Amino acid sequence: MYQQMIFVNLAVSDVAASKKFFTELGYTINPQFSSDDCACVTISDTIVAMMLSKEHYANFTQKEIADATKVSETLICLSAESREKVDELVDRAIAAGGTAGKVQDYGTMYGRAFDDLDGHTWEVMWMDPSEVQG
Numbered sequence: 001m002y003q004q005m006i007f008v009n010l011a012v013s014d015v016a017a018s019k020k021f022f023t024e025l026g027y028t029i030n031p032q033f034s035s036d037d038c039a040c041v042t043i044s045d046t047i048v049a050m051m052l053s054k055e056h057y058a059n060f061t062q063k064e065i066a067d068a069t070k071v072s073e074t075l076i077c078l079s080a081e082s083r084e085k086v087d088e089l090v091d092r093a094i095a096a097g098g099t100a101g102k103v104q105d106y107g108t109m110y111g112r113a114f115d116d117l118d119g120h121t122w123e124v125m126w127m128d129p130s131e132v133q134g
Contacts, residue, residue, distance in 0.1 A: 008076060009050045011057035011065045012118045015039050018051040021117050024096035025089060043078065069119035077123040083110045086124045090114050093122070 012018045019029050019039040030048075033040035037056035041049040054065055066073040080086045093114040094100050101113030101121060111125035 003046055005046045005048065007048045007050055008074075009052055009057065009060070010068075010118070010120050011054045012039075012051045013054065014117070015051055015053050017117055021093075021096050021098070022049070022051070025092050047078075049076075067119070068115075068121075072121065075113075075121050075123055077111075077125055080124050080126045083126050086110055086112055086126050089124050 015037060018041075019034075022039070022041045023029060027049075028042045030040040030042050033050075037053045039051040041051060043049060052060075057065060078089075080089060090100070090112040093116070098114040098116055101115060101123075103113075104111045104125075108128040108131040109125065111123055113121055113123045115121050
């Protein structure tokens, strides 16, 4: 059965630094689709983040490239299997050079956010499975 994928493409200042940052979070780099201008970060079987140098990213758009350290361009939210896994991933991101973001604790839903090296905001969210199933 076909499983749809998502490829998040983000402009970055330093591809090598992005590779290091995301491997420190526990993700892998797919060398088949990576180069000096692009890091293909495998987040899951269906989620891939493409970290493109700003020059390479410019080949895919006619719009001005946002400076994510100054404006919000997107909020990327990843699910986590537990509250502890939320904390684990965000703490690794901060240790790797990311910036801590907002904490959201609603009891049955818990999340934290971090900004990566280029200011892209990543939220990590856990929801109580009994609440999701309704």
